[in-house]
Amino acid sequence: MHLPRTLPLSLPTFSRRTLATHLPSGGPLGTHASFPVSATPSEFTITPRNGFLPLHDPLTTLPPRYAALESLLTRMPLTRMDTHQPGLLATGDFGPAVKDELPLYDVSSETDPRVLTALFRDYTFAASAYLLEPCDLHNRQRGQVAGGGDGTYGLGRSVLPKNLAVPMVQVAAKLGAKPFMEYAQSYALYNYARVDAGKGLEYDNLKLIRAFSGMESEHGFILVHVAMVAHTGAQVAATVNALNAAAAHDRAAFNTHLIAMRTALQHINAQMETMWRHSSPADYLKFRTFIMGTKNQPMFPRGVVYEGVSDQPTFYRGESGANDSIVPTLDNFLAVTENMPENALTEILRDFRSYRPENHTLWLQWVEERAKTLGVRQFALADPNSAVLYLSLLDQLREFRARHWNFTKQYILKHTRHPTATGGSPIVTWLPNQLSVVLSAMTQTATAIGNNTTSSASPLTTENRHLAQELLENAATQQRILDREVRELKLRFEHQDEADTDWSRAEVAAQA
Ligand code: HEM
Structure with a gap:
């Protein structure tokens, strides 16, 4: 990692005037916060305009000097996006085509962040398609439980050729x-x-650049994420502003920014709910194979060797929404992360935080440290009405994770017996680990609000008292249901209490 520099919030891409009106003046703890930014220029530079999306819309095609790679990716999907005809993956011909057609391109002189990021996207798409093509064939023939299969993926390719690696x-x-x-x-x-360059990033104005399957549900799955992240500029601004208000002990500003944060999260959660109609639960396993990782996956019991790079095998977690920054930002701001239990599942959560652009990692570390140093949770709980706002933000986290757990049950668990998620976490225990932490933080917070009988400059309003009581009851009910579901599901899925299963041993045991 390069030495970070500090980014003033007023980036060239963000209007100084707009920002200035959002930031409170410096308080007792001094200056406005500014978060660190990687020394290397990156498309993934966080600002209150683009949030966690790139600074500019992604490059859709590679420069002409990479024509062979561009051509392979266009012809790659199970159903091609341009012709709607079966592509190379449909017939298992992608691997041979990579070997026959792809030159070993020299990328050493590339410096433009947009070209580099487009190349990274395209090489990683091609690498995952290459490694997982046999697993997709296996899974299509006899994988899906719903189609009478056994839920397995067989083995992936264990060597990535040097023209990709x-x-x-x-x-x-x-x-x-x-x-x-x-x-x-x-x-x-x-x-x-x-779709229309003059319009915004609403779901209906988005289209995909690359795909593995090309099916409508894959399009919906990916683009619902993008449409959610399009709201993160507001989340970033509210987070910085609330931290500054806490530093200045400015209660009124703090509450205002918590409300802005909650509004941003409500938009994000509402957008997430549209997943059901944009991507069918019955289709998910048809394109998910290609986003599996090589770490903690039975398809790669001995990892993958990158030819021309090293003889040592590599192990990487697969693509996962766990590498999105919306939830970790809120976890860190609300001090949920520091209250995660010390267990193997929490280790995975920490590991996921390194699978993201350097600026997202630096941002998350900064929010966590700053919220801890300023005592954001304690500051919120010191006033009953701030405390209810804090509780309602926990409830946004709960809503996200509860909906997400429902996705996992409907899109994945119903259709497979495969024990690990794309990121390599145990499928039945990892997500409930974090949902439980949020539910218990809600219970503690609501109880603290109810017990706070000290006279206060802003006594708890009746409306807020009822809200706290209602959220407390919901959290208790949800925890009971979750515990029962996990108990039952663990009977169906193996290795759920391990962060890292040794699949080479499991492979030997299975063959014995
Ligand atoms: C059909 C929809 C979805 C399914 C089936 C699904 C599935 C999963 C699974 C199985 C995990 C476990 C981690 C791993 O991959 O090993 C995960 C994690 C995660 N996903 Fe999704 N996901 C879906 C949609 C989304 C969306 C739209 C977002 C929005 C950004 C998202 C954000 C996350 C986050 C933040 C985590 C980590 C959760 C936590 O910290 O508790 N997911 N997802």
């Missing part, structure tokens, strides 16, 4: 990324274009 590793190093498909810089957040 060498340039991908070089481009990744230039971006400070891991050389594997990533949620932000490849699959989701660098994979959208506007």
Whole structure:
């Protein structure tokens, strides 16, 4: 990682005037906060305009000097997006085509962040398609439980050829990324274009650049993420402003910015709900194979060797929404992360935080540290009405994670017995680990609000008292249901209490 520099909030891409009116003046703890930014220029630079999306819309095509790679990616999907005819993956011909057609491109002189990010997206798409093509064939023939299969994927290819491995590793190093498909810089957040360049980033104005399957549900799955992240400029601004207000002990401003944060989260959660209609639960496993990782996956019991790079096998987590920054930002701001239990599942959460653009990692670390140093939770709980706003933000986290758990049950668990998610986490226990932490933080907060009988400059309004009581009851009910579901599901899925299963041993045991 390069030495970070500090980014003043007023970036060239963001109007200074607009920002200035959003920031409170410096308080007792002094200056406005500014968060650190990577020394290397990056498309993934956070501002209150673009939030966690790139600064500019992604490059849709590679420069003409990479024509062979562009051509392979166009012909790659199970159903091609241009002709709607079966593509190379449909017949298992992608791997041979990579070997026959792809030159070993020299990317060493590339410096433009947009070209580098587009190359990273495209090499990682091609690498995942190459490694997982046999698993997709296997899964289509006899994988899906709903279709009478056994839910398995067989084995992936264990060597990545040098015409993919060498340039991908070089481009990744230039971006400070891991050389594997990533949620932000490849699959989701660098994979959208506007249908009408003059319009905004609403779902209906988005189209995909790259795809594995080309089916409508894959389009919907990816672009719902993008449409959600399009609201994160407001989340970023509210987070910085609320931290500054806490530093200045400015209660009124703090409450105003918590409300702005909640509004941003409500938009994000409402957008998330549209997943049901944009991407069918019955289709998910038809395109999910290609976003699996090589770490903690039975398809890669001995990892993958990158030819021309090293003889040592590599193990990388697959693409996952777990590498999105909306939830970790809120977890860190509300001090939820620091109250995660010390267990193997929380280790995975920490590990996921390194699978993202350097600026997103720096931002998350900064929010966590700043919220801890300023005592944001304590500051919120010191006033009953701030405390209810804090509780309602916890409730937004709960809503996100509860909906997400429903997705996992409907899109995945119903259709497979595969024990790990695309990011390599145990499928039945990892998500409930975090949902439980939020539910218990809600219970503690609501109880603290109810017990706070000290006279206050702003006594709890009747409306807020009722809201706290209602959220407390909801959290208790949800925890009971979740505990029962996990108990039952653990009977159906193996290895759910392990962060890292040794699949080479499991493979030997299965063959014995
Ligand atoms: C059909 C829809 C979805 C399904 C089936 C799904 C599935 C999963 C699974 C199985 C995980 C576990 C981590 C792993 O991959 O190993 C995960 C994590 C995660 N996903 Fe999704 N996901 C969906 C949509 C979304 C969307 C739209 C977002 C929005 C950004 C998102 C954000 C996250 C986050 C933040 C985590 C980490 C959760 C936590 O910290 O508790 N997911 N997802």
